[in-house]
Amino acid sequence: MKIITTIKTHCNKSLNYVCKRLIITTILLLNTIHSSDDIYESSLEDLLNMEIELKANVGSRSGSIDLHDARSPTDVITSEQIEHSGLTSLTDFLRYSVAGFNAPETSIADGSDHVRAFTFRGMSPDQTLILINGKRVHTSALLHVNGTIGRGSSGVDLDTIALKSIDKIEILRDGAAAQYGSDAISGVINIILKGMGHKNSFSIHTGQRKNGDGEQLFTDAFISLPFKYDGFVNVTISSKGQNATDRSGLDKRVSPATSTTNVGIADANSFNAVFNIEAPQKNDMIFYSYGLLNHKDSKANAFFRPKNDNENSVLLYSDGFLPRINAKIDDYSFSVGIQGEFNDISYDLSNVYGKNSLNLNVENSMNYTLGASSPTSFDNGTLEVSQNTVNLDLKKKFNNIDTAVGTEYRYEDYEIEQGDVNSYIGSASQGFAGYSPENTVYSSRSSYALYFDTTYHMNERLFLEGAARYEDYSDFGTTSNFKVAFGYKILQELLFRATTSTGFRAPSLSQSCYSQTSSFVDTTTGELSTQGTFKPSHEASLSFGAKELMPEESRHFSVGTVYQPTKNLSFMVDYFLTKVDDRITLSEELGAKTQEQIDIFALNNISKIRFFTNAINTKTAGVDIKFNYKCKFNTNSNLDFSAWFNYSKNDILGFNRTKEYKTVLPEQLDRIENGQPKTSLKLLSRYKYDDFDFVLNLNRFGSYQQAINNLAYTFNAEWITDLDISYKFSNGFNLAIGGLNIFNSIPNKWNGLSGTFYGADGIKPYSRYSPFGYSGAYYYVRATVEF
Amino acid sequence: MTKIFLIFLLVSSSSFAYESEDELKVVLTGKIAKFITWQGDGEAKFVITVIKNPYKNLFEKKYKNKKIKNKPVLIKYIDDISDLSFTNILYIPKVTSKELSSILKKTTQKNILTVSTMRAFAQKGGAVQLFFVSQKGRLKINLDVIKKENFKVKSSFIRISEVVKGMVY
Numbered sequence: 001m002k003i004i005t006t007i008k009t010h011c012n013k014s015l016n017y018v019c020k021r022l023i024i025t026t027i028l029l030l031n032t033i034h035s036s037d038d039i040y041e042s043s044l045e046d047l048l049n050m051e052i053e054l055k056a057n058v059g060s061r062s063g064s065i066d067l068h069d070a071r072s073p074t075d076v077i078t079s080e081q082i083e084h085s086g087l088t089s090l091t092d093f094l095r096y097s098v099a100g101f102n103a104p105e106t107s108i109a110d111g112s113d114h115v116r117a118f119t120f121r122g123m124s125p126d127q128t129l130i131l132i133n134g135k136r137v138h139t140s141a142l143l144h145v146n147g148t149i150g151r152g153s154s155g156v157d158l159d160t161i162a163l164k165s166i167d168k169i170e171i172l173r174d175g176a177a178a179q180y181g182s183d184a185i186s187g188v189i190n191i192i193l194k195g196m197g198h199k200n201s202f203s204i205h206t207g208q209r210k211n212g213d214g215e216q217l218f219t220d221a222f223i224s225l226p227f228k229y230d231g232f233v234n235v236t237i238s239s240k241g242q243n244a245t246d247r248s249g250l251d252k253r254v255s256p257a258t259s260t261t262n263v264g265i266a267d268a269n270s271f272n273a274v275f276n277i278e279a280p281q282k283n284d285m286i287f288y289s290y291g292l293l294n295h296k297d298s299k300a301n302a303f304f305r306p307k308n309d310n311e312n313s314v315l316l317y318s319d320g321f322l323p324r325i326n327a328k329i330d331d332y333s334f335s336v337g338i339q340g341e342f343n344d345i346s347y348d349l350s351n352v353y354g355k356n357s358l359n360l361n362v363e364n365s366m367n368y369t370l371g372a373s374s375p376t377s378f379d380n381g382t383l384e385v386s387q388n389t390v391n392l393d394l395k396k397k398f399n400n401i402d403t404a405v406g407t408e409y410r411y412e413d414y415e416i417e418q419g420d421v422n423s424y425i426g427s428a429s430q431g432f433a434g435y436s437p438e439n440t441v442y443s444s445r446s447s448y449a450l451y452f453d454t455t456y457h458m459n460e461r462l463f464l465e466g467a468a469r470y471e472d473y474s475d476f477g478t479t480s481n482f483k484v485a486f487g488y489k490i491l492q493e494l495l496f497r498a499t500t501s502t503g504f505r506a507p508s509l510s511q512s513c514y515s516q517t518s519s520f521v522d523t524t525t526g527e528l529s530t531q532g533t534f535k536p537s538h539e540a541s542l543s544f545g546a547k548e549l550m551p552e553e554s555r556h557f558s559v560g561t562v563y564q565p566t567k568n569l570s571f572m573v574d575y576f577l578t579k580v581d582d583r584i585t586l587s588e589e590l591g592a593k594t595q596e597q598i599d600i601f602a603l604n605n606i607s608k609i610r611f612f613t614n615a616i617n618t619k620t621a622g623v624d625i626k627f628n629y630k631c632k633f634n635t636n637s638n639l640d641f642s643a644w645f646n647y648s649k650n651d652i653l654g655f656n657r658t659k660e661y662k663t664v665l666p667e668q669l670d671r672i673e674n675g676q677p678k679t680s681l682k683l684l685s686r687y688k689y690d691d692f693d694f695v696l697n698l699n700r701f702g703s704y705q706q707a708i709n710n711l712a713y714t715f716n717a718e719w720i721t722d723l724d725i726s727y728k729f730s731n732g733f734n735l736a737i738g739g740l741n742i743f744n745s746i747p748n749k750w751n752g753l754s755g756t757f758y759g760a761d762g763i764k765p766y767s768r769y770s771p772f773g774y775s776g777a778y779y780y781v782r783a784t785v786e787f
Numbered sequence: 788m789t790k791i792f793l794i795f796l797l798v799s800s801s802s803f804a805y806e807s808e809d810e811l812k813v814v815l816t817g818k819i820a821k822f823i824t825w826q827g828d829g830e831a832k833f834v835i836t837v838i839k840n841p842y843k844n845l846f847e848k849k850y851k852n853k854k855i856k857n858k859p860v861l862i863k864y865i866d867d868i869s870d871l872s873f874t875n876i877l878y879i880p881k882v883t884s885k886e887l888s889s890i891l892k893k894t895t896q897k898n899i900l901t902v903s904t905m906r907a908f909a910q911k912g913g914a915v916q917l918f919f920v921s922q923k924g925r926l927k928i929n930l931d932v933i934k935k936e937n938f939k940v941k942s943s944f945i946r947i948s949e950v951v952k953g954m955v956y
Contacts, residue, residue, distance in 0.1 A: 039806060040849060043818075044821070044947070047814060047815055047924060048815075048924045048947065050806045050811060051806065051923060052806055052808040052811055052922050052923070078921065080921065196918075197925060229911070280907060282884060284883060
């Protein structure tokens with residue numbers, strides 16, 4: 001009986017097993033048949049509503065390539081995703097959409113309050129190359145010198161680009177300096193402007209924070225005019241008014257303790273304009289041009305100066321004062337180019353000129369040295385950077401080999417213009433010292449590059465890529481870099497890929513030439529003493545072993561796989577490793593120790609200095625895991641879901657200069673290694689039902705640390721939820737309501753730190769490193785008209 | 788676990804997905820024919836000719852055992868326009884402007900529907916142009932060419948297409 005039961009059970013199990021396998025096989029078969037015939041049986045309207053695969057041009061000069069076939073890890077973000085995000089700045093959009101992209105909102109950090117620094121994979125802002133339509137973008141003139149994420153670097157100001165002008169954003173998660181030159185170490189972001197065929201539209205967006213502040217009014221418009229031979233003139237304009245938020249704690253220096261200082265998002269008004277033109281000619285030649293214009297007036301502040309801060313304070317302010325640090329930013333770029341084909345050789349000749357200017361001025365302040373005669377507002381000087389790049393690219397296909405060669409000439413300059421005399425003499429303007437005549441500088445350099453890129457389609461499954469780039473810089477000399485990549489389709493659905501490359505980042509002119517010094521009265525000697533940032537070539541810096549800055553050098557390796565079992569489902573897993581030697585950092589403030597240093601400091605009335613140096617070697621390693629799924633429930637509803645996890649670990653491997661740097665840099669070291677979340681998870685979903693559109697995005701930012709007085713404090717990981725619900729009326733009118741961080745997640749305050757300025761009970765109760773800020777929930781309505 | 792997998796597969800089978808751009812171009816070419824009426828077409832087969840075919844065997848795969856206008860579909864490949872024989876549709880993937888000019892001269896007044904994804908194809912004298920904006924296919928139709936070639940076009944096709952008139956070639 002027992003044997004019969006056992007046999008029965010076994011048979012049932014086997015039958016069950018066979019049945020399940022049969023069902024699975026049938027469904028798979030049906031699925032295959034369904035998919036192969038699906039598209040042919042669809043109506044013309046349905047075919048025109050189908051989305052083709054996402055393709056990117058970045059990462060290879062062989063033309064656009066399906067992301068699932070890309071040999072280097074690549075992602076694409078579409079304009080639809082941008083439109084339904086509820087976000088009004090590109091920096092914010094990337095922060096909430098790209099795992100591993102970080103852009104904290106800083107406060108009381110001088111110029112850094114006005115120009116957001118961003119990082120990719122926890123590396124430096126200047127280690128990500130930004131392109132527009134494949135052309136290099138100039139950086140901001142601002143050098144982040146305060147204790148913020150990105151300290152010591154000048155990155156591109158992404159908020160100078162109007163969101164509505166963007167067709168798609170291509171993100172190359174790979175070292176690519178061998179293809180694009182300097183800066184392409186942690187990745188390349190290529191912003192593609194809208195081309196032909198896009199609808200005209202006008203949008204208005206308004207909202208405010210849950211706390212009732214941070215009101216925003218954002219309007220933008222896109223107009224496209226057709227031109228002969230499918231050419232176009234596209235113009236985008238946008239304006240944004242952003243009111244400040246304030247999450248400050250109590251100031252214990254005043255009695256009774258009260259809130260004296262604004263801590264939060266800066267108050268800013270900005271205007272952006274973008275044009276993109278293509279004028280094809282009868283002979284297939286295309287003249288093209290694009291231009292960007294940005295003006296921003298931004299107002300932030302320093303810490304409050306109580307009336308007992310200085311004996312002269314009461315001469316102008318009986319109850320103390322809050323110095324306002326304002327920035328006027330003007331940014332523009334303009335490109336012209338011509339592309340076409342001659343004897344099967346594609347050519348592209350272009351010139352791009354870009355300039356960024358940042359004027360800093362201080363209001364509601366005083367220069368203590370000037371006493372009652374001190375002005376209350378100051379022009380503190382202007383920083384300017386400009387860049388002109390000429391490129392010639394040639395491409396030709398030889399059977400199954402795509403080749404590209406090119407050359408580039410780049411000229412860049414950097415300038416510091418002094419502030420008005422009252423802003424820097426004596427103890428200088430409170431809040432931010434003006435740039436003095438000693439700080440003024442004009443510096444320029446040029447570089448030539450020659451590059452070669454090839455892709456060998458060995459067969460339908462195996463692809464090999466190679467790239468080499470030689471550059472000659474007028475300041476530091478030559479550098480050659482190489483990249484090899486390969487992709488092998490083990491199955492039609494399964495791609496194995498790997499890349500290895502070398503790279504570099506030329507020291508920015510701002511890092512080489514920046515100086516800002518201010519004076520204060522030494523309480524022991526009663527004399528004015530100078531401290532601040534000095535050029536690496538200053539004799540005080542040289543006494544610490546400073547040298548002319550050299551380029552950072554990097555080595556990169558990535559290996560990964562893409563699995564796409566069905567057209568609607570894909571997985572990507574990529575491991576990456578980037579080692580950077582001679583990474584440039586801004587040293588901490590150093591006092592004289594040796595006799596030579598003491599003599600030099602005395603001669604120059606210097607008390608402390610800091611300077612840029614190729615100080616450290618770092619390693620960045622991690623993994624990106626992506627999952628994409630699309631599902632159609634019926635003709636009226638579909639779901640688009642993606643999950644993206646990033647793990648990035650940054651380690652300092654060694655130091656290049658004297659050991660004392662190591663001992664005086666604990667805060668800086670901790671910022672590089674632990675100041676940003678090591679993990680980031682994005683769960684992005686969009687559900688369309690008839691004319692309704694629901695976007696629900698969940699973001700998990702991992703924990704991070706900030707060190708104060710050599711002690712590291714941990715801030716917890718947080719989930720952020722964004723929701724956007726929109727309805728499209730038949731006349732092209734679209735109405736949306738939504739919220740960012742709708743559940744009002746706030747980072748924890750300093751845990752165990754008590755202090756006047758920084759601390760749970762201090763003026764700044766939250767860390768400035770918070771990857772999602774600390775201003776809380778934001779709710780908005782948006783109306784869009786397409787015509 | 789198996790149940791979850793089965794549900795997942797069932798859902799997958801009814802899912803929508805990214806389509807291959809090439810596949811969509813090839814299928815749209817034949818789909819357009821349903822909206823066009825050819826003059827006095829007494830041929831037994833519906834012929835699509837592809838000049839300088841870049842799609843390997845994609846046309847054959849997609850039109851195998853398929854019918855257009857109740858006729859079996861015949862795919863022809865040519866490398867030179869001088870080799871053109873009877874065809875209902877001439878698909879022109881990518882050629883130079885100079886080549887296009889001679890191709891269009893060769894097809895004029897022959898009741899051949901020219902289809903291409905080339906930029907400005909409709910303006911340059913082609914009949915139907917396919918192009919892509921934000922990952923979605925769009926159509927342009929040159930009504931003057933359609934009229935000149937004696938085609939009849941369903942109004943529903945004109946409604947979903949951008950209409951081009953005249954030629955700037």
